Amino acid sequence: MSKIRLFKKPRPPALGSLQRPRGAAAPPRAERSGSRWRLRGLWAVGSLFVPLQPASSDTRGRHGTSVMARAADRDAEQERSRYSHLEKMTDLVAVWEVALSDGVHKIEFEHGTTSGKRVVYVDGKEEIRREWMFKLVGKETFTVGATKTKAAINIDAVSGFAYEYTLEINGKSLKKHMENRLKTTNTWILNLDGTDYRVVLEKDTMDVWCNGQKMETAGEFVEDGTETHFTVADHSCCIKAVSSGKRKEGIIHTLIVNNREIPEAVE
Secondary structure, three states, X not given: OOOOOOOOOOOOOOOXXXXXXXXXXXXXXXXXXXXXXXXXXXXXXXXXEEEOXXXXXXXXXXXXXXXXXXXXXXXXXXXXXXXXXHHHHHHEEEEEXXXXXXXXXXXXXXXXXXXXXXXXXXXXXEEEEEOOOOOOOEEEEEEEOOOOEEEEEEEEEEEOOEEEEEEEXXXXXXXXXXXXXXXXXXXXXXXXXXXXXXXXXXXXXXXXXXXXXXXXXXXXXXXXXXXXXXXXXXXXXXXXXXXXXXXXXXXXXXXXXXXXXXXXXXX
């Protein structure tokens, strides 16, 4: 005679408790729908299947689903905010300050190493924007300042996911450009009537710039050299050029404002 064993049907847990039963699969991941994140799918509880979606306002708290949805919303928002902050921090990869005759210009470069995005700002103004670039290395060319000086940013891969960014001005590295400016220009910083002025002399052309504007000048020969006259804020200015008597030093240029000699600035 065969034996018959009776099994007691397990009682499903109360709907108010959504603890995962032993051996049950993990709940589905949260997915975004529109501007919100929501849980999709079903979770087996005993012999019941409870939809894991935000509960309506009249059943808020029932089955615990609205609580879980709010928790998923909060976690997803924190995760998204964290990575958004990280993306903003890593997109800006290089900042340079470049001294030209018309002023000191700030160049900023953003490079998204995932999307290939490239953005170039000159003095806070967007000059170049490329949202999607399959090639992560290359060159971006643009102009800087009122003089339309040619500039280029080179993007080179160093190793793995590391990149190197170098700035060129008129086809020369920034270091070479600055060394060349020390030989071909003179710069003075002065304050007149509470306003700061930056005066630059280009030795090869004898052009004079003040706070980004090219000045009207009048040159004359004097007994010991030449003088270049111009006016800044109703103040008479003069750049005197005299020979140093030494071959290596060449001609010495001196700025005189209101009969007072202004010391040269080093940028």
